[in-house]
Amino acid sequence: MVESRRDGGRNPTTYDTIPFSRDSFFVERPILDLILQRTSELGTRIGVVGLGGLAIEYAYRIRDTYLKPWVFWVHASSAVRFEESYRQIAAYLQLPGWSEPKMDVLRLVHAFLSDETHGQWRMVVDNADTAEVMFESSHDGMDTNITTPPTELSLSEYLPRSAKGSILITSRSRDVLEGMDLVRKLDYMPLAITQAAAYINQRAPRIDLSWYIEMLQKDNSERSRLLQKHISDPRRDRKASNSIIITCMFDREAIPDYLLRGQYTSAHDSEIGFEDDLATLRAYNLIGIDMKNHLFNMHSLVQLSTRTWLEIHKGGLERWQERYIEVMGAAFPEANYDN
Structure with missing residues (x-):
């Protein structure tokens, strides 16, 4: 054995x-x-x-x-x-x-x-x-x-x-x-894979895997246009999670959970709601979690697609950028290098 x-x-x-x-x-x-x-x-x-x-x-x-x-x-x-x-x-x-x-x-x-x-x-x-x-x-x-x-x-x-x-x-x-x-x-993200497969299948034979991979390697403007293409997915939750929205404003690596927990939520949200959001995001591989250090990370494609989604909703990106600044200001009120 x-x-x-x-x-x-x-x-x-x-x-x-x-x-x-x-x-x-x-x-x-x-x-x-x-x-x-x-x-x-x-x-x-x-x-x-x-x-x-x-x-x-x-x-x-x-x-x-x-x-x-x-x-x-x-x-x-x-x-x-x-x-x-x-x-x-x-x-x-x-x-x-x-x-x-x-x-x-x-x-x-x-x-x-x-x-x-x-x-x-x-x-x-x-x-x-x-x-x-x-x-x-x-x-x-x-x-x-x-x-x-x-x-x-x-x-x-x-x-x-x-x-x-x-x-x-x-x-x-x-x-x-x-x-x-x-x-x-696509960093093995089920939603991104589903969207890519549907996009290619709907446009074949003119569009194939090689073309899609080439587009993903181009600059952010080309990738954003690709990500704006809506593909229906019956598994997708139609309610956008606050946690994924505000997380996309941070550097995508090593995001401390205390910057999100209890600070991004509205009066109607709760600790349970926060954990539910995290469970949903993890189920779709949209974020990774370092349990030892209580850190989150996000793939660059998720960050780009979330920002793109906000940009096509008038005023959405600016509003969440302001909310990000508020969170960072509350966490680091003094501009000292040590903190």
């Missing part, structure tokens, strides 16, 4: 789920060194078209390094095989509840590997060839044979994110790899 790493990130056991034997006749290729170098930068995701044999050799070389990280192999040719791979990972790690019939093993493994205290790992996502498999949620027609409960998330959103891990994706489709790149550039 493999020991689960719950001891602050130490690495007591080498672990892998590589399903193939190593090819003793593997022919060395320069691209392998490049892949090893790129994935050594933890937190990265890279994609390669084809080269299945190369991915096997990559997995064994990573496993045998002095770091001895965990190496996970995930079959992505179908939703069923993807879930089976995650269930195998959960079983060997003996994650709590993994064997329960109704357990959401996708969420279980994602949460475990996204926790940086569980040590270093690498993942190979093999044969991610079909966009429908990787990017459609179960509500949108994903394979109904999987046992995980239906969800609004696509399989691509269950790939873990951690500064202690990296992912190599193999595919025979450049469209799938471009889709993965778009998901990464």
Whole structure:
């Protein structure tokens, strides 16, 4: 039985789920060194078209390094095989509840590997060839044979994110790899991904993934025009949260919660309402939370889209800029460098 790493990130056991034997006749290729170098930068995701044999050799070389990280192999040719791979990972790690019939093993493994205290790992996502498999949620027609409960998330959103891990994706489709790149550039935010997919689908074939990614990399004025395009999403809460509005005025990193708690609210808001707002924002990955230091952070795209939304409502941006100044003035009444 493999020991689960719950001891602050130490690495007591080498672990892998590589399903193939190593090819003793593997022919060395320069691209392998490049892949090893790129994935050594933890937190990265890279994609390669084809080269299945190369991915096997990559997995064994990573496993045998002095770091001895965990190496996970995930079959992505179908939703069923993807879930089976995650269930195998959960079983060997003996994650709590993994064997329960109704357990959401996708969420279980994602949460475990996204926790940086569980040590270093690498993942190979093999044969991610079909966009429908990787990017459609179960509500949108994903394979109904999987046992995980239906969800609004696509399989691509269950790939873990951690500064202690990296992912190599193999595919025979450049469209799938471009889709993965778009998901990464949107910081894995479900609402942003939904909007991007709907925008592209409504304008295909003239608009494709490459065009959308190119627009996201342009200056803020172009990105703002893109974000102003309204796409209906039945999951979206029509009431704009005060917390997301005022948060967009701050620098987007390391926002102390005391600057928002009890100061931004109106007479009708409450502590419970504040926590409800935070729960909604976190559910859509619109903000991140550093629990140790009680800090919030916001992706640049969320900040830009919120400001853009305020600008198209007459006087909205100016009013919230004034409210931001009031909050900062109350928190730092004296202009001293020390505070």
